[in-house]
Structures are given as C-alpha cells and as structure tokens.
Amino acid sequence: xxxxxxxxxxxxxxxxxxxxxxxxxxxxxxxxxxxxxxxxxxxxxxxxxxxxxxxxxxxxxxxxxxxxxxxxxxxxxxxxxxxxxxxxxxxxxxxxxxxxxxxxxxxxxxxxxxxxxxxxxxxxxxxxxxxxxxxxxxxxxxxxxxxxxxxxxxxxxxxxxxxxxxxxxxxxxxxxxxxxxxxxxxxxxxxxxxxxxxxxxxxxxxxxxxxxxxxxxxx
Numbered sequence: 001x002x003x004x005x006x007x008x009x010x011x012x013x014x015x016x017x018x019x020x021x022x023x024x025x026x027x028x029x030x031x032x033x034x035x036x037x038x039x040x041x042x043x044x045x046x047x048x049x050x051x052x053x054x055x056x057x058x059x060x061x062x063x064x065x066x067x068x069x070x071x072x073x074x075x076x077x078x079x080x081x082x083x084x085x086x087x088x089x090x091x092x093x094x095x096x097x098x099x100x101x102x103x104x105x106x107x108x109x110x111x112x113x114x115x116x117x118x119x120x121x122x123x124x125x126x127x128x129x130x131x132x133x134x135x136x137x138x139x140x141x142x143x144x145x146x147x148x149x150x151x152x153x154x155x156x157x158x159x160x161x162x163x164x165x166x167x168x169x170x171x172x173x174x175x176x177x178x179x180x181x182x183x184x185x186x187x188x189x190x191x192x193x194x195x196x197x198x199x200x201x202x203x204x205x206x207x208x209x210x211x212x213x214x215x216x217x218x219x
Contacts, residue, residue: 001191002028002051002159007060009046020046022214023060030158033185033192035202038211044195045163047211051193052085052161053077065158082111086152086190088181090164092144094136094151101132103147108154115156122150125187126180142173149181153188160185162194166201178204 007024010017020043028034038044049055051062053069062069065084069077086107094103104122108114123129126146136144145165152160165181166174178201185192194205202208209216 001030001032001065002193003061003063004051005061005063007047007050007062008058009043009050009055010058019214021050021057024211024214024216025060026209026216028159028191028193030191031186031189033182033194033205033207035205035208036193036195036211037197037199037202037208038195040197042211043214044211048087048161048163048193048195051159052087053081054087082107083113083155084158086155086157086160088145088148088152088160088162088165090167092136092141092148092168094144094147096136099133099135100128100139100147103136104128104132104150104154107151111155113155115154118156119150119154122154122184125184126150140173141169142177145169145173145177146180149177149184153184153190156188157190160190160192162192162196164196165194166196166198174198174201 005025007021009021010019024047036044036047050057057070067080069080095106098106105114105119123132128146131139131143166177169177182204196202209218
C-alpha cells in the first residue's frame with residue numbers, strides 16, 4: 001500500500017543546511033501497522049508530513065496505492081490527501097464551530113465519500129453517541145482525540161497517519177484511544193503509520209523502526 005524510497009529532506013538554518021532525512025525507505029502493506037520512534041527533533045513529524053503529501057521532499061519517492069505522490073501536481077496531491085489519507089494530530093485540530101457529528105463527517109464530505117451508516121458505526125464504536133451535538137470545547141482531551149480518529153477514518157482511507165496521537169493524554173486515556181484506533185484500523189484494512197516517543201505504545205503495533213541521524217533502523 002505504501003512504498004517510500006530514498007527520501008531526503010533538509011532545511012536551511014543560519015549555520016547552513018541541516019539534513020533531517022538522509023535516504024529513508026520502507027514499505028507498509030494494507031492492514032499492517034508500523035511505529036516510528038526516535039528522539040524529539042529526529043525527524044518523525046517531517047517524515048509523516050512527506051508521506052502524507054503535506055510537504056515536498058528534496059529527493060526520493062513516496063508511492064501510495066500505486067500512485068507516486070512526488071510526481072503529482074499540488075491539486076492532485078490535495079485530492080489524494082482528501083480521499084486516501086487520514087491524519088490524526090497530537091493537538092486534535094478539531095473545528096471549534098462544528099459539533100462532534102459535523103467534525104466526524106468533515107473530511108468525508110469534502111472527499112465526496114460521506115457514508116451515514118459508516119459514520120454511525122464509528123460514532124458508536126468510539127463511544128461518542130451521547131456527544132454528537134456537543135462542540136470540541138465541551139469535550140475532554142480523550143473525547144476530542146476519539147473524534148479526531150473518527151474523522152480520519154470516516155473517509156475509509158488507504159493510509160492512516162498518527163503523529164504522537166496520545167501525547168496530550170494521560171496514560172489510561174492514551175491506552176484507551178490506542179486500543180480504539182487499532183480496532184478501527186483492523187476494521188477498515190488501511191495501513192497505519194504512527195510516530196511516537198513511547199516505546200510502550202510502539203510495541204502494540206506490528207512493526208517498529210527507529211529514526212536516528214536521518215536514517216531508519218529496525219527494532
């Protein structure tokens with residue numbers, strides 16, 4: 001489902017260019033999960049942004065579902081982001097003026113893939129049925145993250161990306177959210193790539209790799 005080859009990314013600084021990724025490569029099959037670990041500043045978020053077509057690489061290739069994202073126009077990449085990629089951020093990034101139900105269906109409606117039956121199933125599996133008319137500010141952190149996961153999966157993506165998805169939650173809430181995410185990933189059959197600093201959470205995924213000095217090492 002996902003193939004990454006020779007991915008390089010560097011940034012300009014007053015001290016010169018800093019290489020963050022130096023030829024990263026890996027594959028991820030449909031229905032498989034991979035945890036990306038590494039120290040803060042190691043480039044985990046940068047890698048997720050490149051895989052999710054949110055940023056441009058200096059060189060290398062990202063192929064999702066047979067499509068080389070690095071060769072697409074920005075308009076075509078935006079369509080892929082809407083229709084094939086779900087993203088869960090550490091900061092939740094819910095739309096404050098929309099209710100839980102409206103947030104859940106937001107990306108799916110944009111992509112023209114809104115499915116009321118699937119959204120209803122997600123709502124119940126995520127324990128949000130009693131909260132659908134509330135707004136994000138009326139929810140706990142764990143509840144907001146469950147909405148964010150539901151929004152990402154409502155479009156039935158080919159790839160789910162999660163960047164420190166439990167970083168703002170206490171351990172119990174984080175474990176609960178991770179269990180729900182893995183259950184729903186299994187139900188949809190999408191590929192799942194998660195960046196996390198937690199070795200404990202990383203161990204719950206099928207594979208682990210560590211990002212060090214711009215390169216990946218298996219664990």
